[in-house]
Amino acid sequence: MRKVIAWEFVSLDGVMERPETWVSPYLNDELEEANESGRAASDAMLLGRMTYQVFADYWPYQTAEGGPIADYINTTPKYVVSQTLDTVAWQNSELIRGDVTGEVLRLKRQPGKNITILGSGALVRSLLRDDLIDELGLMVFPIVLGKGKRLFEDWQGPKGLELVHSKTLGTGVLSLTYRLARKEAEG
Numbered sequence: 001m002r003k004v005i006a007w008e009f010v011s012l013d014g015v016m017e018r019p020e021t022w023v024s025p026y027l028n029d030e031l032e033e034a035n036e037s038g039r040a041a042s043d044a045m046l047l048g049r050m051t052y053q054v055f056a057d058y059w060p061y062q063t064a065e066g067g068p069i070a071d072y073i074n075t076t077p078k079y080v081v082s083q084t085l086d087t088v089a090w091q092n093s094e095l096i097r098g099d100v101t102g103e104v105l106r107l108k109r110q111p112g113k114n115i116t117i118l119g120s121g122a123l124v125r126s127l128l129r130d131d132l133i134d135e136l137g138l139m140v141f142p143i144v145l146g147k148g149k150r151l152f153e154d155w156q157g158p159k160g161l162e163l164v165h166s167k168t169l170g171t172g173v174l175s176l177t178y179r180l181a182r183k184e185a186e187g
Helices: 029-040 049-061 064-075 100-109 121-129 182-186
Strands: 004-011 042-048 078-081 093-096 114-118 135-141 161-168 174-180
Touching: 004 100, 004 121, 029 042, 029 064, 029 135, 042 049, 042 100, 042 121, 049 064, 049 078, 078 100, 093 100, 100 121, 114 121
Parallel strands: 004 114, 004 135, 042 078, 042 114, 078 093
Antiparallel strands: 135 174, 161 174
8 A cells, every 4th residue: 555655844833834934044965865765665746725825836836956856736637625726737637526535545545655645734733633644754944934834833732743754954853754653554
């Protein structure tokens, strides 16, 4: 069965909003290598409406100069969870409405590699509550932003997670991978 892997860029104080405005001092080959590893293990993306709209306004216009990430994002099948959109026009995009849990379980049963979620904080929180995220990857940047949307805004917890991998990059960015804690997964 395929895994749903959420990858999030977050500040030290948990802000995930508009990472393009604060990650650039930390971009280097080491971070790109970590990102490439995630892309290589994935052949589908699951996106919330807001992230889809931001991506669809930007990535289709990034071709060769956008590098490997532009190619990956533009060619990979994208499943967009939204109750308000009527259509999704970006290439390789499919709208998911209604029974999100059933659709995510259907996608997980299909053959293929991992299904990656980028951004999409509300979707990540919803799927995490429903135990549909197999791994939560956090790239924690050594910056405090003070304001902005946080990954766990309005969280109704607790949810136990188990750290399965950690690495400190040369820039001080922490790469952390979590799975649901055993007692959570069994309960």
